[in-house]
Amino acid sequence: MATRLSGPPAAEALLAQTARRAAALATPPHLVIVRVGEDPASVSYVRGKAKKAGEIGLRGTVHALPDTTPQAELLALIAGLNADPGVHGILVQLPLPGHIDPAPVLEAIDPNKDVDGFHPVNVGRLWTGQPALSPCTPAGIMALLAHYEVQVAGKVVVIVGRSTLVGRPLAALMLGADATVTLAHSRTRDLAAVTRGADVLVVAVGRAGLITPDMVRPGAVVVDVGINRVLDDAGKAHLTGDVHPDVSQVAGALTPVPGGVGPMTVAQLMANTVQAAERQADRRAAPIPGVLGEHAH
Numbered sequence: 001m002a003t004r005l006s007g008p009p010a011a012e013a014l015l016a017q018t019a020r021r022a023a024a025l026a027t028p029p030h031l032v033i034v035r036v037g038e039d040p041a042s043v044s045y046v047r048g049k050a051k052k053a054g055e056i057g058l059r060g061t062v063h064a065l066p067d068t069t070p071q072a073e074l075l076a077l078i079a080g081l082n083a084d085p086g087v088h089g090i091l092v093q094l095p096l097p098g099h100i101d102p103a104p105v106l107e108a109i110d111p112n113k114d115v116d117g118f119h120p121v122n123v124g125r126l127w128t129g130q131p132a133l134s135p136c137t138p139a140g141i142m143a144l145l146a147h148y149e150v151q152v153a154g155k156v157v158v159i160v161g162r163s164t165l166v167g168r169p170l171a172a173l174m175l176g177a178d179a180t181v182t183l184a185h186s187r188t189r190d191l192a193a194v195t196r197g198a199d200v201l202v203v204a205v206g207r208a209g210l211i212t213p214d215m216v217r218p219g220a221v222v223v224d225v226g227i228n229r230v231l232d233d234a235g236k237a238h239l240t241g242d243v244h245p246d247v248s249q250v251a252g253a254l255t256p257v258p259g260g261v262g263p264m265t266v267a268q269l270m271a272n273t274v275q276a277a278e279r280q281a282d283r284r285a286a287p288i289p290g291v292l293g294e295h296a297h
């Protein structure tokens with residue numbers, strides 16, 4: 001049976017360290033979460049994030065807007081949050097309603113307050129190895145592996161799923177940690193042959209049971225990022241990952257769903273908020289005019 005790489009103990013360790021950093025700042029880091037509409041999963045995630053912020057000594061504020069909010073109104077709210085020195089981190093919960101184009105919204109966020117790491121400036125910094133706010137799920141995966149002392153340097157890491165939220169930024173972080181990285185996806189020829197080459201296999205597709213035991217090298221470390229709501233035989237809804245349960249017979253270590261990557265995502269958001277607040281405090285103490293990282297306005 002595979003070792004269970006449980007999220008909550010690793011998340012607690014990251015949260016404790018983050019709380020200590022927050023306490024060292026003159027003012028509590030302030031995270032503002034913007035939610036548009038009433039998607040039930042988003043309502044629940046946003047509530048969880050704001051609650052966690054309060055628990056570790058951060059300020060968490062939620063702006064809940066109606067799902068009819070015009071894009072221009074959302075952009076105006078973001079402009080105000082960018083200009084407010086009392087706000088250190090801004091997160092616009094995804095997905096947005098269909099009438100709002102996410103790209104200009106994410107580009108409107110001050111990169112220094114972009115705790116999701118989705119702004120193109122942070123994406124570019126990440127891929128060029130400069131200090132950046134990195135997306136929470138990929139950064140949380142790196143923290144989870146570090147917590148359980150899983151080395152990635154020199155290893156073959158196969159990531160299934162090329163999303164801008166998980167697969168691509170995780171590839172950048174893994175490269176930065178000296179892994180040999182393969183990004184596989186729905187068009188990959190003979191996916192099983194590719195995944196069987198992995199020392200560390202990360203799956204972020206959103207399809208329950210996609211990864212079966214025959215696709216995993218015995219002893220491999222498997223990270224399951226999928227969160228799928230499925231009905232069991234009794235008709236009861238529950239969460240399951242992208243990795244078939246039988247993979248635990250083959251893998252050396254495996255992250256559960258729920259209770260694996262999810263809690264790390266939330267903990268990493270808190271760490272990113274503190275990182276943003278620290279950098280903003282430093283810059284106010286010693287501003288470097290004209291350097292990217294100064295306020296753009």
Ligand SMILES: Nc1nc(=O)c2c([nH]1)NC[C@@H]1CN(c3ccc(C(=O)N[C@@H](CCC(=O)O)C(=O)O)cc3)C=[N+]21
Nearest residue numbers: 045091092093094095116136258259260262263265266
């Ligand atoms: N701007 C933005 N940034 C995000 O980081 C973002 C987002 N939008 N939209 C949605 C996805 C999804 N996401 C999760 C966070 C925590 C859990 C989590 O804590 N999951 C628990 C279970 C949660 C449950 O029971 O539903 C677990 O896996 O154990 C899951 C998913 C962040 N996302």
